[in-house]
Amino acid sequence: MELPKYHETFVSVLETLNSFESLSSRELASRVRDKYYSNLPKELLDKKTSSGANVLLDRILWGKSYLKMARFLSYPKRGFVQITNKGKQILERGNLTLSELQNDPDFISHRESVKTKKDNEVEIENIDAENASPQDLIDSGFSTIEAEVKTELLEKLKEIDPYYFEKVILILLRKMGYGDFIETSKSNDGGIDGIINQDKLGLEKIYTQAKRYNENKVREKDIRNFIGAMSGDTSKGVFITTSTFDDSAIKKAREAHHSIILIDGAKLVDLMHDYNVGVQVKTTYEVKELDGDFFEGE
Numbered sequence: 001m002e003l004p005k006y007h008e009t010f011v012s013v014l015e016t017l018n019s020f021e022s023l024s025s026r027e028l029a030s031r032v033r034d035k036y037y038s039n040l041p042k043e044l045l046d047k048k049t050s051s052g053a054n055v056l057l058d059r060i061l062w063g064k065s066y067l068k069m070a071r072f073l074s075y076p077k078r079g080f081v082q083i084t085n086k087g088k089q090i091l092e093r094g095n096l097t098l099s100e101l102q103n104d105p106d107f108i109s110h111r112e113s114v115k116t117k118k119d120n121e122v123e124i125e126n127i128d129a130e131n132a133s134p135q136d137l138i139d140s141g142f143s144t145i146e147a148e149v150k151t152e153l154l155e156k157l158k159e160i161d162p163y164y165f166e167k168v169i170l171i172l173l174r175k176m177g178y179g180d181f182i183e184t185s186k187s188n189d190g191g192i193d194g195i196i197n198q199d200k201l202g203l204e205k206i207y208t209q210a211k212r213y214n215e216n217k218v219r220e221k222d223i224r225n226f227i228g229a230m231s232g233d234t235s236k237g238v239f240i241t242t243s244t245f246d247d248s249a250i251k252k253a254r255e256a257h258h259s260i261i262l263i264d265g266a267k268l269v270d271l272m273h274d275y276n277v278g279v280q281v282k283t284t285y286e287v288k289e290l291d292g293d294f295f296e297g298e
Contacts, residue, residue, distance in 0.1 A: 003044050003056050004037065007098035009063035012036040014072065014087050014096075022082035029060040051283040065148060070107035072096075110151060138287070150269040153278055157242050157268070158214050165212040166193040168278065169240050172268075175275045178206060192229050196238075205234040213243035218262075220248035227256055235259055240268055 012032050017023060023031070033056055037045070040056075047055040064081060067073045072087035083091075086106075090096050101107055132140070157165060170181040170193075178196045196206040209226045211218055218241045226239055239253070240263040253260040263271070272278050 001040055001044065003040070003047065004059065006059040006062040007066065007101070009036075009060045010067060010072075010096045010101070011091070011094070013060065013063050013067060014083055014091050017073065017081065017083040018088060018091055020082075022076050022080045024079050025061060025064065025081055028064065028081060029057045032060050033057060050285065053283075066098075066101060066107075069110040069148075069151075070101050070104040071110075072101075111147070146273065149279060150266075150273055153269045153272060154242060154265050156278070157265075158212060160212070162212045165242075166208075166210045169208060169210040170194045170196070172272055172275060172277045173206075173208065173238070175277055176271070181208075192226075204236075206236045206238060207234055209237070209239045211239075211241040211243075213241055215243060217244050217246040218249050219246050220252045223249045223252040223256070223260065227252075227258055227260065230258060237261070238263065241265065242268065 009032060012035070013028065016028060016031050016035065033045070037056060045056060049055055049058060064073060067087065068075065068081070070086075071084055072090060073081050074084050076082050157168070160168070173194075173196055174181055181194050181196050192207050193210050194208040196208065197204070207226075207230050209222075209229075211222065218239065223239065223245075226237060230237055235258045237258055238261045242265045244264045245253075245262050250262065253262050
């Protein structure tokens, strides 16, 4: 007997949720374990990862995450999960393989919502485990987790209050080292959401504009209005969006007399991930190697 792979928990997760309006992730994992896998030997049920997490519960939760990527599940509120109509349709069929999930249009769209900019990142499902080195497997697993966190982060940014989104941007820029910020009046900000003081006296300023869009692209008119709202005391601006910029907007920013930096959704979550804004460290692993110098004195 052996522990199920994370994709082998798909149906049991869906069946468990089908009996409830919603469950917390922790309760879901416990119920799936108790109902479907309680007959496993105790040593398997108690098996831990190197970081101390229970292996079976961890795999169930990863199964839940993949189901959510393909919209078989949804998160109605923080920490809770529920089955969708799409998930119920899968239950009627009674089976869902990893290959089917990976080829699902919603899963593909989810994966493409945050494009990686690291040439050496490879998703774990594309790794040939038998021929990959241990370091390849570590890098692949790390990249998969990072991509999922960034995708969830972008989804969250698209849901939050637009005014709070503007504040998130200012917090990020401050953590990046751009000094104190001033939030502008929400009733009459003239297209400016915040002002970053690059120096203590406020002699060097950066104006910011933050647009929390779901699908709409930022257009040339938005960039033109942003430039028009900038006063004569600065020539620097940062325009941030959770979506993307169309070609005319990119061209307008590039040709402007001002220095305008454009940050789209993918770049935004890259920066938030790098500077620990809206994310936190879950686990730290130590990978050790032989210290050859230690044995030089033999």
